[in-house]
Amino acid sequence: MAAGYFEAGKVPRASFELFVRELPPSRGYLVAAGLVSAVNYLENLHYTQDQIEYLRSLPALEGIAPGFFDEYLARVRFTGDMWAVPEGTPIFATEPLIRVTAPLAEAQLVETALLSVILFQTSVASKARRIAEAAAGRAVIEFGGRRAHGPEAALYAARAALLGGCQATSNLEAGCRFGVPVSGTMAHSWVMAHPDELTAFRRYMDVYGRRSVLLVDTYDCKAAVRLIGEAGLRPDGVRLDSGDLAGLSRDVRGELDAWGLTETKVLVSGDLDEHRVAELVASGAPIDGFGVGTSLTTVADAPALSGVYKLVEIERDGRMVPLMKLSDGKRTLPGGKQVWRMNDLTQNAQDVVGLAGELGPKGALPLMRQVMRSGISLEPKRSIEDLREFCLKAVGSLPVAVRRHSDPEVYPVVLSDELEQLTWKVRQALYDNRGKGFPEE
Amino acid sequence: MAAGYFEAGKVPRASFELFVRELPPSRGYLVAAGLVSAVNYLENLHYTQDQIEYLRSLPALEGIAPGFFDEYLARVRFTGDMWAVPEGTPIFATEPLIRVTAPLAEAQLVETALLSVILFQTSVASKARRIAEAAAGRAVIEFGGRRAHGPEAALYAARAALLGGCQATSNLEAGCRFGVPVSGTMAHSWVMAHPDELTAFRRYMDVYGRRSVLLVDTYDCKAAVRLIGEAGLRPDGVRLDSGDLAGLSRDVRGELDAWGLTETKVLVSGDLDEHRVAELVASGAPIDGFGVGTSLTTVADAPALSGVYKLVEIERDGRMVPLMKLSDGKRTLPGGKQVWRMNDLTQNAQDVVGLAGELGPKGALPLMRQVMRSGISLEPKRSIEDLREFCLKAVGSLPVAVRRHSDPEVYPVVLSDELEQLTWKVRQALYDNRGKGFPEE
Numbered sequence: 001m002a003a004g005y006f007e008a009g010k011v012p013r014a015s016f017e018l019f020v021r022e023l024p025p026s027r028g029y030l031v032a033a034g035l036v037s038a039v040n041y042l043e044n045l046h047y048t049q050d051q052i053e054y055l056r057s058l059p060a061l062e063g064i065a066p067g068f069f070d071e072y073l074a075r076v077r078f079t080g081d082m083w084a085v086p087e088g089t090p091i092f093a094t095e096p097l098i099r100v101t102a103p104l105a106e107a108q109l110v111e112t113a114l115l116s117v118i119l120f121q122t123s124v125a126s127k128a129r130r131i132a133e134a135a136a137g138r139a140v141i142e143f144g145g146r147r148a149h150g151p152e153a154a155l156y157a158a159r160a161a162l163l164g165g166c167q168a169t170s171n172l173e174a175g176c177r178f179g180v181p182v183s184g185t186m187a188h189s190w191v192m193a194h195p196d197e198l199t200a201f202r203r204y205m206d207v208y209g210r211r212s213v214l215l216v217d218t219y220d221c222k223a224a225v226r227l228i229g230e231a232g233l234r235p236d237g238v239r240l241d242s243g244d245l246a247g248l249s250r251d252v253r254g255e256l257d258a259w260g261l262t263e264t265k266v267l268v269s270g271d272l273d274e275h276r277v278a279e280l281v282a283s284g285a286p287i288d289g290f291g292v293g294t295s296l297t298t299v300a301d302a303p304a305l306s307g308v309y310k311l312v313e314i315e316r317d318g319r320m321v322p323l324m325k326l327s328d329g330k331r332t333l334p335g336g337k338q339v340w341r342m343n344d345l346t347q348n349a350q351d352v353v354g355l356a357g358e359l360g361p362k363g364a365l366p367l368m369r370q371v372m373r374s375g376i377s378l379e380p381k382r383s384i385e386d387l388r389e390f391c392l393k394a395v396g397s398l399p400v401a402v403r404r405h406s407d408p409e410v411y412p413v414v415l416s417d418e419l420e421q422l423t424w425k426v427r428q429a430l431y432d433n434r435g436k437g438f439p440e441e
Numbered sequence: 442m443a444a445g446y447f448e449a450g451k452v453p454r455a456s457f458e459l460f461v462r463e464l465p466p467s468r469g470y471l472v473a474a475g476l477v478s479a480v481n482y483l484e485n486l487h488y489t490q491d492q493i494e495y496l497r498s499l500p501a502l503e504g505i506a507p508g509f510f511d512e513y514l515a516r517v518r519f520t521g522d523m524w525a526v527p528e529g530t531p532i533f534a535t536e537p538l539i540r541v542t543a544p545l546a547e548a549q550l551v552e553t554a555l556l557s558v559i560l561f562q563t564s565v566a567s568k569a570r571r572i573a574e575a576a577a578g579r580a581v582i583e584f585g586g587r588r589a590h591g592p593e594a595a596l597y598a599a600r601a602a603l604l605g606g607c608q609a610t611s612n613l614e615a616g617c618r619f620g621v622p623v624s625g626t627m628a629h630s631w632v633m634a635h636p637d638e639l640t641a642f643r644r645y646m647d648v649y650g651r652r653s654v655l656l657v658d659t660y661d662c663k664a665a666v667r668l669i670g671e672a673g674l675r676p677d678g679v680r681l682d683s684g685d686l687a688g689l690s691r692d693v694r695g696e697l698d699a700w701g702l703t704e705t706k707v708l709v710s711g712d713l714d715e716h717r718v719a720e721l722v723a724s725g726a727p728i729d730g731f732g733v734g735t736s737l738t739t740v741a742d743a744p745a746l747s748g749v750y751k752l753v754e755i756e757r758d759g760r761m762v763p764l765m766k767l768s769d770g771k772r773t774l775p776g777g778k779q780v781w782r783m784n785d786l787t788q789n790a791q792d793v794v795g796l797a798g799e800l801g802p803k804g805a806l807p808l809m810r811q812v813m814r815s816g817i818s819l820e821p822k823r824s825i826e827d828l829r830e831f832c833l834k835a836v837g838s839l840p841v842a843v844r845r846h847s848d849p850e851v852y853p854v855v856l857s858d859e860l861e862q863l864t865w866k867v868r869q870a871l872y873d874n875r876g877k878g879f880p881e882e
Contacts, residue, residue: 001631004648014634037591054617060625060652104634111628112612115587116595146556147745150478152593154557171553176495184501187552189752190442192764193455193545207445211501219767219871242771294745303744304588304735311630323633326660330683430660 012315024302028408034121082372088391124160132165139289144297185213229259237265340364354416453756465743469849475562523813529832566605573606580730585738626654670700678706694727781805795857
């Protein structure tokens, strides 16, 4: 399409909005994430000579003028503006997470990358918030790198998990790149690689001292804790990774206490998600922290969001003309938009989606702010701790019924009068022209 | 753990095997993939100075001797051997996909990356094979980059999808990197960005000529095809992306034929998976090809495999000693293994998992072959077309009931007598030493 726009001569400016059509089942809200990656991607957009030569070699592109490759692709950079909801903000179906306004070809070239970056990180951050709420103050550690959709997915899942509410990740590269806390424990292989369990525990403590978390379920949990107690080892924690975690955590807690190891924490892992964590918490099991992997890192119950990136307005004769699409079940709302949140707890909470140019409801908070101007980031760098804190507070201000992990209530999102009227007007014009294929307003 | 092994002095060699504990529900087999990425990762393993300084700065590692950072990490390369099942081979639960034999610390350092690379690509290739079988000879195009878990996941999902049976991908970077066929069609935004549908179609055909695939569902499918017919355009195909695909494809086929456009193909997309594709094929809908996105690229019904990487043997006093783990529900089989396949169709098909040193059943095909020696790849580069062909044939030789997309039969995988005996012996020794924490055989 970019080649087509180039061929057509002057490329108009246009705006695209990225939003999620429907929340996955059991989700009452999503936590926006991935904006830093999106800005970074846009700031670095370029095509290498190898990529350009590859495109030139494609039979499908043989009709394209050489200028598209030599002038346009070789020099293209993202020169547009972007508006976005800040990372950590809870958002709902149909609300734009980002709006890109740029020359049409540029805005189009970045579609797939923006969608994959924003949707994936948003889905992980949302899942992490749920799991953190289920843990009710106990630590949650992101453990799922091995099941991620490749090493890059593991890295950004770790960041999103911390943003959503995890205390640490086992992904050292995430620690190195994003400055987030890392945490690890031994694997079963460490125990198996030593002549006996006690030797394995001793050697680990020689290296990590009081910070050690010892994995006690390789053969028999209680027996392993007895070995630790008899040897006078004082690890920071022990980890259970299999079996009846509620029952075993009680046994292990009892055995630790009997040896005077009252400060040693009990950590559990193994096929945990928000529901399992909530069950364990409700059972009163003496668990101090949860290691959560696959269900979080791959968002196993909802591995994709129904997110799309849709053209909402285009420049014609020097002004922006609102556009929409009518396909069955896939309608879009015309025009560049803003979202106002009204949840000061003194009234019924709701969001209003309106046009970007509106003033908005009195006293309501606009969620979207400009984050790039002419291809340059306006975003200050914020720590993951700050973002997590912001997220915790913002989600905490939503109605409890919306935050439920099963069968949540739908948070009310309404359209402003101006957006309603514009939608009606554009739709009517499209229907009037049905059969002529005329989308013009 | 690597620091711990370094601290302990001489590091023994050890073998780890990567396998899937259980197939996801509704899967009768998996298609091995990701080996090229795994070999590439191992050949390039190294730590940058920034990464090393980061690790040195971690409080948890403050007890580690400087030599671990300056000598070990700064110089470590993968020097081990790897055995693997070739890409495109159907495999079953408990069968090793790869075996890594290397100094223990090296073999341990690569665990997470190998798991994430092999499991993800295997799950996508497996899904692609299912969808390709459902399409029964019609083209399947991978379309899901926008919903992938980031751009890297999109890239490798595209490769795995082609390996498993797709004809092409919309991911241009995959075309550039892997030489796979690419295919694209216009988006709704192309139609919306033009003053009317006919202008949008004409301009697209000006650029792509006879190769054009025109998206006809932005407003009204039949009306759009009438515009195409009236204007005398002769596109390669039209695409439907919403609504009742079976019904619309008939309407659109009829309209195309009425205008003499009998060569123009009908392509469909929109929330397709193997079940939906099979339904459309069974309905007799006149569809020539399917664009499949989210369900394939994120493997939405089974986004993670229960794959693990387990220590199976370790060097002690100059010889390899087999090891296993007993944790409830997470047992492993000891020793380095081989898989023999017996499915020449003259007998009941089955696989035998035995020890790597065995001769194997007479006439049976050993699936694992050595792919790296002392850190160097032994693998010839094979084209994706070759791998897809190989996969098609190998899956085709499985019993039909195992290949069913719902409620498949379990393919028989048995242990060799030698592996049974070794497992019994190692387990018995562990039970005899229960409470002493002694894993030694």
